[in-house]
Amino acid sequence: TVMTQSPATLSLSPGESATLSCRASQSINNKLAWYQQKPGRAPRLLIYDASTRATGIPARFSGSGSGTEFTLTISSLQPEDFALYYCQQYINWLSFGGGTTVEMK
Amino acid sequence: QLQLQESGPGLVRPSETLSLTCTISGGSISSNNNFWAWVRQSPGKEVEWIGHIYYSGSTFYNSALKSRVTISLDTPKNQFSLKLSSVTAADTAVYFCAAGYSSGWLFHYWGQGTVVSVSS
Numbered sequence: 001t002v003m004t005q006s007p008a009t010l011s012l013s014p015g016e017s018a019t020l021s022c023r024a025s026q027s028i029n030n031k032l033a034w035y036q037q038k039p040g041r042a043p044r045l046l047i048y049d050a051s052t053r054a055t056g057i058p059a060r061f062s063g064s065g066s067g068t069e070f071t072l073t074i075s076s077l078q079p080e081d082f083a084l085y086y087c088q089q090y091i092n093w094l095s096f097g098g099g100t101t102v103e104m105k
Numbered sequence: 106q107l108q109l110q111e112s113g114p115g116l117v118r119p120s121e122t123l124s125l126t127c128t129i130s131g132g133s134i135s136s137n138n139n140f141w142a143w144v145r146q147s148p149g150k151e152v153e154w155i156g157h158i159y160y161s162g163s164t165f166y167n168s169a170l171k172s173r174v175t176i177s178l179d180t181p182k183n184q185f186s187l188k189l190s191s192v193t194a195a196d197t198a199v200y201f202c203a204a205g206y207s208s209g210w211l212f213h214y215w216g217q218g219t220v221v222s223v224s225s
Contacts, residue, residue, distance in 0.1 A: 033211040042201055042215035043152070054213065086152055090210040093165075094154040 005097035011105040018074040020100045022087035027067045031091035034072045037084045107132040109202045109216035123189040127202030134183050141185045145198040192223045
């Protein structure tokens, strides 16, 4: 299953809302995870089963979608949220999207 | 809290075998609730699942790498390892060990990653 993320880069200011998209080449039901990665660090699990926040993840991170279209929304961006974000499906073996960079405008 | 730490050579010669070890702390490799995985990230930031193993010994590998990959357990040392044979420059990447729960193939825990370069 090919995972396609858009846009590649999102330029926003602190306090704004970010909307990241992830599309699957075939239906993956709700078996989608989102990760955040900061430079020099490992990815960190944010969301699984499309909409369930992982332990310790702030409520400003929310996930939605099912089937082939998914969205990660970050409401009111904090300085620490500027990072690289990946989606990953886990129903048809495993595959990751190419990532979306959320950069500070 | 489960913690993972990769170790191994940072430089491997082309055609040789890349070998890495992941040491687990804060948990047991013999847990039936977890799987133990290797994931890599290319210099271009593409993330690729390599494979994973359960305590039962069952292994699952990325079909693109399957002919060159072996993941194994060292239960007394609470470690698992990766061997990738016949490496080329395309195998240059940051290699992460990771872990998840048997309920789904996603990664709740990650090591810090180790850079492996393939060069003569």
